[in-house]
Amino acid sequence: MYNDxxxxxxxxxxxxxxxKVPLVDCITNGVTINDCANILLAFGGSPAMCEAYDEVFDFVKISSALYINLGTLSKEQETADVLASISAKINDVPVVLDPVACGAIPRRFSVINRISEVGRIDVIKGNVGEIKFLAGVDSNVRGVDSLDDGEGVLEACINVANKYKCVVAATGKKDYITDGVKIAIIKNGVEMFTKITGAGCMLGALCGAAAGAYEDKFLSTTAAILSMNLAGEAAYEEAKLPGSFRVKLMDCIYSLTEKRLKEEGKIEWK
Structure with missing residues (x-):
């Protein structure tokens, strides 16, 4: 009954x-701006890519959520990230942080801690290597990619959730989500996500939309990740190659239903 x-x-x-069509301000990397905007539209959200330092404080005020992605972190983005997070804290706007390559580039760790100190973080969504690095555990990374086998990832997620007092999601062959107490392990998904650019960034944007529309960030993050995985499974059934898979992924996100999430989700709850 509990699972139902x-x-x-x-x-x-x-x-x-x-x-609710949540307005999500995405300060994201230059490689995936268009991908994040389009997948948010397909999901039901409203994308905005306002990252100008002189505008971001006021724009976050009117946003439903803020998504910060450190993928191509310029100095200008760094200052905008911090200011946007301050505005989010003042104006009670949820923040989803994607700590891209934090294990490979030490500067990014200091930016994350600065955002945590002066702003807010509601959700951290990263790959296994990034989450293990934030937990202070040795991890195997190559640039923005995790080469980690996932051993000890649940413990790392719980550690990071308690450290930053937020929901944490680590993505990989299985996806782990926790608020430090409740745990969800998602077993849906496809390997093809690793063959296209921006799958993780798009997922972060979906987590932003979910956070902006639903109060419980543990459940909203679980829903966003499950949605991405189910859409990926459906897309792969129709498109076995990366280029066509990317196109079908957008279509399948758009076509998602509550019924599919309930019937096809493979989630272990702890």
């Missing part, structure tokens, strides 16, 4: 996103 009730709540996040 919680899956009803997870699937309801999708309906809330499409009902």
């Amino acid at each position: 009730e919680i899956m009803n709540k997870v699937s309801r996040v999708l309906t809330e996103i499409r009902k």
